[in-house]
Amino acid sequence: MKVSIIVATSLNHAIGKDNQLLWHLPADLKFFKTTTMGCPVIMGRKTFQSIGRTLPGRQNVVITRDKNFNADKQFDLTVVGSIDEALVKLHAENEVFIIGGGEIYKQSIDSADTIYITLVHTVIDGDVYFPEIDKSKFDLVWEEKHFADEKNKFDFTFQKFERK
Numbered sequence: 001m002k003v004s005i006i007v008a009t010s011l012n013h014a015i016g017k018d019n020q021l022l023w024h025l026p027a028d029l030k031f032f033k034t035t036t037m038g039c040p041v042i043m044g045r046k047t048f049q050s051i052g053r054t055l056p057g058r059q060n061v062v063i064t065r066d067k068n069f070n071a072d073k074q075f076d077l078t079v080v081g082s083i084d085e086a087l088v089k090l091h092a093e094n095e096v097f098i099i100g101g102g103e104i105y106k107q108s109i110d111s112a113d114t115i116y117i118t119l120v121h122t123v124i125d126g127d128v129y130f131p132e133i134d135k136s137k138f139d140l141v142w143e144e145k146h147f148a149d150e151k152n153k154f155d156f157t158f159q160k161f162e163r164k
């Protein structure tokens with residue numbers, strides 16, 4: 001099973017504030033959807049609540065210490081107590097995506113085979129940050145720059161890192 005992280009960060013590694021994203025970039029949302037479609041997505045409880053709904057076409061896995069989370073089955077979720085429990089449960093999958101947020105990225109970056117970063121070309125304050133990628137462990141294998149337009153306010157670069 002391949003473990004992939006997918007994230008959008010500012011130049012100063014900010015990823016969120018007040019449990020929200022820091023920008024609205026439809027081109028990045030489309031990239032996220034295309035890249036993750038059909039694969040399980042693993043997220044922290046706060047990220048799930050920030051999205052507010054399940055992501056269609058993907059098994060939604062939420063990590064929480066709350067044993068009663070989604071006990072009323074309001075959402076179609078797989079609820080687990082740790083990242084390891086998620087990865088054990090999903091071991092038969094070809095690829096799984098860790099989709100945030102900050103706590104979950106920090107705890108999973110050492111298990112990731114691939115990291116997809118959308119680097120948003122702005123410096124912005126956040127209250128949640130993405131950890132530094134150790135370049136001695138990961139190679140940049142692909143990148144594609146896009147310029148701001150009427151729908152996407154910032155320039156951004158899609159990057160893909162693979163573990164050496």
Ligand SMILES: NC(=O)c1ccc[n+]([C@@H]2O[C@H](COP(=O)([O-])OP(=O)(O)OC[C@H]3O[C@@H](n4cnc5c(N)ncnc54)[C@H](OP(=O)(O)O)[C@@H]3O)[C@@H](O)[C@H]2O)c1
Pocket residue numbers: 006007008009014015016017018019020021043044045046047048050063064065066081082083099100101102103104105107128
């Ligand atoms: N830019 C991006 O690409 C991107 C992507 C995703 C999210 N975000 C942003 O990131 C922010 C949310 O990140 P966050 O760090 O605050 O929260 P988070 O990582 O989404 O979720 C944290 C929660 O996950 C659970 N958790 C964490 N570690 C655990 C462990 N070892 N065992 C069991 N449960 C564990 C806990 O849930 P309980 O408290 O329920 O126990 C914890 O409160 C938001 O601003 C969001 O918009 C940005």
